[in-house]
């Protein structure tokens with residue numbers, strides 16, 4: 603998962619290291635030359651015995667030549683090591699790499715700004731390597747954008763009055779129905795019962811598709827005829843849950859483009875009729891910037907509380923996972939990581955950043 607992005611972040615780290623080390627070498631050589639000049643001047647002024655002077659000069663060169671270079675280098679690298687010019691090329695390369703990975707432009711800029719302000723003028727002790735400094739700064743910069751809006755999903759479910767109603771929105775074919783099935787399993791594993799309500803009354807075959815999942819999972823499905831009112835189906839789901847002490851209602855909706863005013867009117871009606879506790883936007887991680895853009899448009903049209911990014915198992919770029927929260931202000935809550943019912947992972951920004959930066 604996100605291997606391409608990992609490699610690019612790694613390249614940034616070694617770019618900065620190379621650039622800072624090259625700078626340190628130049629400084630160290632300048633230091634050695636300056637010291638040698640001072641010593642030569644002192645020798646001339648002292649005008650001591652010529653032979654012993656030659657001996658001492660040659661023994662200095664033998665004993666201290668490389669050692670002195672090392673000390674001077676250590677001294678140089680113990681000072682302010684990362685200057686704007688050390689970072690210029692690596693940051694440019696990183697910006698290109700982030701954009702290639704489908705990170706949204708504003709998000710890439712926020713990451714770069716963070717890195718600049720954390721790294722420029724950074725001093726390092728002689729124990730710390732440039733690579734460690736860069737890795738720390740990268741972790742901070744990524745965490746700042748990825749963790750926007752995070753909340754504890756399980757705590758929210760635990761504390762909410764039951765039944766908790768969750769409505770899933772998004773475009774066609776991104777894995778909404780599969781995600782609902784996975785969520786039913788996820789909740790069951792944590793001790794919550796759930797009922798599925800098929801608010802996708804638009805697409806022929808939608809009832810059969812979700813019924814297969816419901817049967818495989820042993821869950822009750824509430825469904826109406828094709829063409830029925832989605833709000834009425836989800837409302838029936840809530841009534842069923844109330845009457846049967848079911849903890850969570852998982853409402854599917856028809857996948858259509860956010861530009862469809864019809865769909866948006868439907869979502870508004872669902873909002874009015876069932877007043878869901880959570881509206882979760884589902885899209886594919888692999889859709890990159892398209893997913894980010896859609897998340898924003900759905901949020902604008904029918905406010906979302908968070909997102910699930912499916913097919914993260916097939917995504918090497920990571921652009922959507924990095925960008926959605928920063929762009930929408932709503933957190934990514936889960937990643938879909940396969941086609942099985944257990945392939946739904948709680949999105950943990952710290953874990954992701956640790957995985958990306960190591």
Ligand SMILES: Nc1nc2c(ncn2[C@@H]2O[C@H](COP(=O)(O)OP(=O)(O)OP(=O)(O)O)[C@@H](O)[C@H]2O)c(=O)[nH]1
Pocket residue numbers: 773774775776777778779780781802805808856857912913914915916937938939940941945
């Ligand atoms: N690899 C992978 N495939 C997934 C994941 N989630 C869903 N899929 C697959 O994506 C395809 C589409 O999933 P659906 O659940 O039918 O998508 P949908 O959004 O409900 O589709 P509509 O009902 O047509 O809007 C199916 O083949 C799923 O098995 C995931 O996390 N990883």
